[in-house]
Amino acid sequence: MTGRILVVDDVATNRIVMKVKLAAACYSVLQADCGQAALRLAKSEQPDLILLDVMMPDISGVSVCEQLKSDPDTADIPVILVTALADRDSKMQGLLHGADDFLSKPVDEVTLLARVRSLLRAHEIQRELRLREDSYAGLGFAEPAPAYEMPGKVALVAPDAVTGLAWKRALAPRLSEHLIVMPRERVLQARDTGSAPDVFVIAADLTMRNEGLRLLSDLRSRPATRHAAALTVLPRNDRERGAVALDLGAGDILYDPIDPEELAVRIQTQLRRKRQSDRLRATVEAGLELAVTDSLTGLHNRRFALKRLDRMLQEPGRGVAVMMLDLDHFKAVNDRHGHAAGDAVLSSVAKRLRAVLRPQDLLARLGGEEFLVALQDTDAAAALHCAERLREAIGGSPIGIDGPARAIAVTMSVGLTITEQSGDPAEQLIQKADMALYGSKSDGRNLVTLSASAA
DSSP states (O other), X not given: OOOEEXXXXXXXXXXXXXXXXXXXXXXXXXXXXXXXXXXXXXXXXOOSEEEEESOOSSSOHHHHHHHHHHSTTTTTSOEEEEESOOOHHHHHHHXXXXXXXXXXXSOOHHHHHHHHHHHHHHHHHHHHHHHHHHHHHHTTOOOOOOSSOOOOEEEEEXXXXXXXXXXXXXXXXXXXXXXXXOOGGGGGGOOSTTTSOSEEEEESOSSSTTHHHHHHHHHHHSTTTTTSEEEEEEOXXXXXXXXXXXXXXXXXXXXXXXXXXXXXXXXXXXXXXHHHHHHHHHHHHHXXXXXXXXXXXXXXXXXXXXXXXXXXXXXXXXXXXEEEEEETTHHHHHHHHOHHHHHHHHHHHHHHHHHHSOTTSEEEEEETTEEEEEEESOOHHHHHHHHHHHHHHHHSSOEESSSTTSEEOOOEEEEEEEEOSSSOOHHHHHHHHHHHHHHHHHTTSSOEEEOGGGO
């Protein structure tokens, strides 16, 4: 089964019909015959989606939806309201109380299944991000949502400028977001997520039929707009292309003639979801970065260094130079000046080393006062020259602590080995460089030693 769906309807026949349609699409179906049962099952069973009838004997579907969205345990479960009522007020009440969509009976099967696929896909992404965020939150990496958020950027991509301006005028009194009428040729010009709109409202047909749907597909394929929310506007009752739009990645669809209030509510819902996903994604990315980064120096750690070095060894070039760097008599620095001063020295050493190296060179802190450097596509002469520059960068001048009045002189020993990418694993090369480093320490420190096998 690809998802569990809770069907809530007080009429048994309606539940059975809905179950047959969903089971044919390989969904697992739970059933409830009233609002209270729906609330209990939603909390205990945690379905992936809820199809909720509006008219029920105990609690209205709108009230059930409101309670579901106010409970942290069920707030993220998508809800589709289903009703025989076709009046605008019922639809707006449902959307305003958190429903993800509103379908009228008899429910069109193509539209229903497209909506289910779209919402389940979005819910699965949200759940995966949430699980990762919870893991990082336990380690103290999660950040609270901002108390104030800047207005979102909403791009209106209409068939023509007149229609786009009409959309903007209708939405302006209802939204505080920044509304932009955007011609089709500008939509794909965003180079990064910071400059891209948060939400796109796109007509299915622009200068040509289906041009808006093709544009939607393009948005989903580009890094700058991949995570933007999108809402597609279709001709009245064009359910088949509505299903296509949802499958192409539209977060929502709307049919002409547009109700400005409904469009505004749907835009706000899409913007809210997009911001939540952005926060979850940022937390996950920050956690992943912390997992491979040394918190004191900001350099990569041993875990990352070994993986990166293995990849470097597999790439073509003259060879890879591997250096082990170790600060001389660093224990004396901690003993004499304290561990806070020692941490400041390590942080400054990392900055000096990075200043000498190229962006593509690998620099990592392996632990304590030990650092690893790897240079790709290099030979022994160039590697020795770089190693001497690194050694001089550390020992050439004292490191200021708490301003220039307090400076600590430190030196650094370097062990170097060169491989012509003969298949040596990363750990073995590090051991060779470490043996050369031992030679530098034995010969008096503040030296660069090339391993015998690389000489």
